[in-house]
Amino acid sequence: MLSMASTLSLLKFSVLPKNPHQLFSTPKVHQLPSSISARLNTPKDPPKPTQFLEQHSISNALKTVPLTLTALTFPFLLEQKDAALAVDGEFGILEGRTFALIHPIVMISLFFFTLWTGYLGWQWRRVRTIQEEINELKKQVKPTPVTPEGKPVEGAEAPSSSVELKIQQLTEERKELLKGSYRDRHYNAGSILLGFGVLEAVGGGLNTWIRTGKLFPGPHLFAGTAITVLWALSAALVPSMQKGSELARSLHITFNTLNVLLFISQLPTGFEILMKVFEFTQWP
Structure with a gap:
């Protein structure tokens, strides 16, 4: 309430004077002789008094705007001190x-x-790495002798080695992993x-x-x-x-x-x- 009262009291100040002519009387302008005016480079037609009053009134109005805005926002700044707290059932x-x-x-x-x-x-990583293991084991398997026609030599077939058994085991495991779509x-x-x-x-x-x-x-x-x-x-x-x-x-x-x-x-x-x-x- 105190902040709102201070605002209203500040707003009572007028931005512009009610009667600007009360503050500024119309000055009397005397024309200089043409010879003197030419020497001083003074314009023959001086500014009109009404233009001077209008410019001065606008200047005073602009000077009072910051004070008016401060008066308007001051109570809101005081009343928002607890606005950042999201408690007390607001939500x-x-x-x-x-x-x-x-x-x-x-x-x-x-x-x-x-x-x-x-x-x-x-499991998906296992699918990839198991194939790499199979490729490395295949390099250790000795090739089976074949005839010029491409047929295995009779009696040259050796029993499956441990490496080949491991390859078969890993191959079956990889097939099962692929079914899982990991x-x-x-x-x-x-x-x-x-x-x-x-x-x-x-x-x-x-x-x-x-x-x-x-x-x-x-x-x-x-x-x-x-x-x-x-x-x-x-x-x-x-x-x-x-x-x-x-x-x-x-x-x-x-x-x-x-x-x-x-x-x-x-x-x-x-x-x-x-x-x-x-x-x-x-x-x-």
């Missing part, structure tokens, strides 16, 4: 326990989904993890702000931020991995391993925050 159910429990439920689900996605990725499943799972992970990472911080009006810098917030960044970096390596870059594949595995470790480190701090949610929030 309704968004401040309640139901909305607050979405983040921990989704994130614990994403933790197990991360492990599943990693398993799919490792490449496509890993790609789809990674896309889901990236989308929902980033969405809920931002949503968790937003929920904290809605309930408390601020964020709490600490291990949980920093680890969550690092996890989100690692998700983005891992996804950015996919084009290079598809082109066969071993460096990109190694970095992809490294980033996701760190991601899992950070996820595990968040479990204790996340549980503490969950207990505070039950303590300071109400249903719904």
Whole structure:
């Protein structure tokens, strides 16, 4: 009320004087002789008094504008001191326990989904590496002697060596892995993890702000931020991995391993925050 009263009192000051002629009397202008005027390069027609009054009035008006704007905004600056606090029921159910429990439920689900996605990725890597093992073993197999017609020499066929048995075993294993379509499943799972992970990472911080009006810098917030960044970096390596870059594949595995470790480190701090949610929030 005090701020509004001060505003009204300030607004009572007129921007322009009611009668400008009361402040400025019309000056009497005397014409100089033509000879003197020519020597002084003085124009024969001096400015009219009315033009002088108009220019002076506009100048005074511009000088009073900052004062008027200050008077208008001053009460709003005083009354907005608590506007940044997003609490006291302003957001309704968004401040309640139901909305607050979405983040921990989704994130614990994403933790197990991360492990599943990693398993799919490792199986797809096994499909690629097992073929490389087969190619290396084939180099160790001695060729079977053949006749000029291309037929094996009778009696020259040796029993299957351990290397050949290993090749057969790996070949059968690779066939079974290919049936699992691990490449496509890993790609789809990674896309889901990236989308929902980033969405809920931002949503968790937003929920904290809605309930408390601020964020709490600490291990949980920093680890969550690092996890989100690692998700983005891992996804950015996919084009290079598809082109066969071993460096990109190694970095992809490294980033996701760190991601899992950070996820595990968040479990204790996340549980503490969950207990505070039950303590300071109400249903719904």
